[in-house]
Amino acid sequence: MTTIDRASHDQASSLEATALIGPVRCYPQILRVAAELASSGHQVLPPIASIVGVHLGPLTDRIDRLQRHLIDLADRVLVVTDEHCVYDQPTRDYVDYALASGKDVTRHRRSADSDQFDATMKVLH
Numbered sequence: 001m002t003t004i005d006r007a008s009h010d011q012a013s014s015l016e017a018t019a020l021i022g023p024v025r026c027y028p029q030i031l032r033v034a035a036e037l038a039s040s041g042h043q044v045l046p047p048i049a050s051i052v053g054v055h056l057g058p059l060t061d062r063i064d065r066l067q068r069h070l071i072d073l074a075d076r077v078l079v080v081t082d083e084h085c086v087y088d089q090p091t092r093d094y095v096d097y098a099l100a101s102g103k104d105v106t107r108h109r110r111s112a113d114s115d116q117f118d119a120t121m122k123v124l125h
Helices: 003-014 024-039 058-073 089-100
Strands: 017-021 043-045 076-081 104-109
Touching: 017 024, 017 058, 017 089, 024 043, 024 076, 058 089, 076 089, 089 104
Parallel strands: 017 043, 017 076, 076 104
Antiparallel strands: none
C-alpha cells in the first residue's frame, strides 16, 4: 500500500456514516437533510423509499432487510420528520431496531417548506 493509498484508507476509515430514516411522507425533507449533510462532508446512508400502504410481498421484505442493514452500517441514525412529529409504524420499528443495536439516535423535525439548518443538525458537525 502506497503512502497515498494508506492516507486515503485512513481518512475513509475515520469517516462516520449517518443513516437517515423517517416516514415516507417526509421523504422530500429527508432528501434535503441528506444533501446538507453530504455537502458538509458527512457520509450519508439515505433510506430506501417505498410505496405508502402497499405491501409488495417479497420486495417489501427485502426493502425492510436492506433498511435494517443500512442502520447496521451506520455509526448513528438521524430520524427526520415534519413539524407534526408523527412516526409511522415502520419508522418506529427502525428506531427501536437502531436503539436495540446500540446506535445513537437523534430526532430532527423539518417542516415541508423549511430550508433552515438548525441546532439538531449542528450536533452532527
